[in-house]
Amino acid sequence: MNSYFALTSEQVQNAVTAVINSKPVYAEILDFYAAVFNAQEASKGRLQLQPLELSGELRAAKAREKLPLIGVEEFAYDEKESAALFVTLCRLAQEANPTLAATAGTILTAVEATLKPAALFEGLLTGNEALFENTADDLEIEKPVLGFFTYNSLKPSLCACADQLAVYLDSQEPWLQGYCPVCGNAPILSILEEEGRRKLVCGFCWQSWSAKRVYCPYCDSSQNKELHYFYSEQEKDSRVDLCDHCKKYIKTIDSRKVDRLIYPPLEHIATMHLDMKAQEMGFNPGIRLFMQV
Ligand SMILES: [Zn+2]
Ligand SMILES: [Zn+2]
Secondary structure, eight states, X not given: OOTTBOOXXXXXXXXXXXXXXXXXXXXXXXXXXXXXXXXXXXXXHHOOOOOOOOOHHHHHHXXXXXXXXXXXXXXXXXXXXXXXXXXXXXXXXXXXXXXXXXXXXXXXXXXXXXXXXXXXXXXXHTTXXXXXXXXXXXXXXXXXXXXXXXXXXXXXXXXXXXXXXXXXXXXXXXXXXXXXXXXXXXXXXXXXXXXGOEEEEETTTOOEEEEOSSSOTTTOOOOGGGEEEEEETTEEEEEEEXXXXXXXXXXXXXXXXXXXXXXXXXXXXXXXXXXXXXXXXXXXXXXXXXXXX
């Protein structure tokens, strides 16, 4: 389904290098994220996951009701592999991310004592905000940073699960909703392809799906007078689509204007200045941005 995306560690590294060449201002932060992406892709290769099975009857009912295949709490994950990645990501942050280094150190010390990454994984998938609040308070750290390490450790499992489930999606039947057909979360990015086709990318499991070209996925508006976009002259490959109806925005990458393979998590990080600009203009992201700190 998302076969044109970067797939191997080498492709991801090439995409990172291409982005740094065109946007040197991102070099430092992308050094850290390149290491995170590499660790995640390597982890994905080691995952041991039981496939999730959905009966034909259940799938038909879900399709009829326009419901996603699963709810977030139903994702399977490799607990051992995710816990190992949790420690790896904290160590990477200690080495290469001055903003996160101190917090990463505190979390590592807590893991050596009593903090169980598995409890955080369960908490994230079941929406247990209180667990994150209490743990962050106890450790005297920022809650979003704890969320960042937790989510990014689960992410290889989430993506693998979504890839496995995507075979259940009916390719003949377009999914016209503004939420992910696999897990129901909102899109984080939109990607323009040849012949004006547009894809949306889920901000949670990173599955992509085809979408109408002109519409706001967050409120469904397709009124031309409510929808506009901006981009900077220096980077014509990315723009921000704005919706006056719900005051939300989505970043759009024009894949026809880039030479690199598209790796959506990288494209998201490398366009953070567009998030800032859109938010300065009074627009809100359509999704909770807990994968970025
Ligand atoms: Zn999803
Ligand atoms: Zn809208």
